[in-house]
Amino acid sequence: MKNEKTLEFIFYLTLEDSLPTSFYVFDVFVRESGYMLIPIKHDQLQSLISHSGQQHIIVLSSISNSREFKIYNEKIRGYLKYILKSKRITYFHLSSFAKSNDQKSFNILKNYFFIKYPVNAKDLIRKICKYHVIKSEMHTIWPGGRKNTTGASSV
Numbered sequence: 001m002k003n004e005k006t007l008e009f010i011f012y013l014t015l016e017d018s019l020p021t022s023f024y025v026f027d028v029f030v031r032e033s034g035y036m037l038i039p040i041k042h043d044q045l046q047s048l049i050s051h052s053g054q055q056h057i058i059v060l061s062s063i064s065n066s067r068e069f070k071i072y073n074e075k076i077r078g079y080l081k082y083i084l085k086s087k088r089i090t091y092f093h094l095s096s097f098a099k100s101n102d103q104k105s106f107n108i109l110k111n112y113f114f115i116k117y118p119v120n121a122k123d124l125i126r127k128i129c130k131y132h133v134i135k136s137e138m139h140t141i142w143p144g145g146r147k148n149t150t151g152a153s154s155v
Helices: 021-032 042-051 066-084 103-109 121-138
Strands: 008-014 035-041 057-063 089-095 112-116
Touching: 008 021, 008 042, 008 121, 021 035, 021 057, 021 121, 035 042, 042 057, 042 066, 057 066, 057 121, 066 089, 066 103, 089 121
Parallel strands: 008 035, 008 057, 057 089, 089 112
Antiparallel strands: none
16 A cells, blocks of 8 residues: 555546446545546546646546447547557556447557446456556666666666
8 A cells, every 4th residue: 555645646537527336336445546546537637647746647538338338439539649649648548338449449559448347346446556666667777877887877
């Protein structure tokens, strides 16, 4: 479990005004892992990327019915590629609609993951938290390489 002083956030993209039940299910497992699940609306996503203090942002999105699917197509899909180009965000897209799989479009960016429902929420959150730790550790390594104790540099 992570130290409370270094609490990290995972963001949950809400498509409607009220929080879906999937948010509460994921929230339980995210808290168990020592993170905090924060709901954000689609219009706050760009601002989050620009103003967040986190080196890497993880956004979880869930589409479980046709109304959410319609909102996703109208408001998110169009500008998602621009948001993903920042490389500061990793987007986990959970859906029961195969047509919402944009993996082919965003495959080059390697920060978009489509996960088809049904899914075990506990296992998924465990993997996402592990992914967050790995991405965070990547930002702590100096890009010039590591000092080798034998005197030769390793890059």
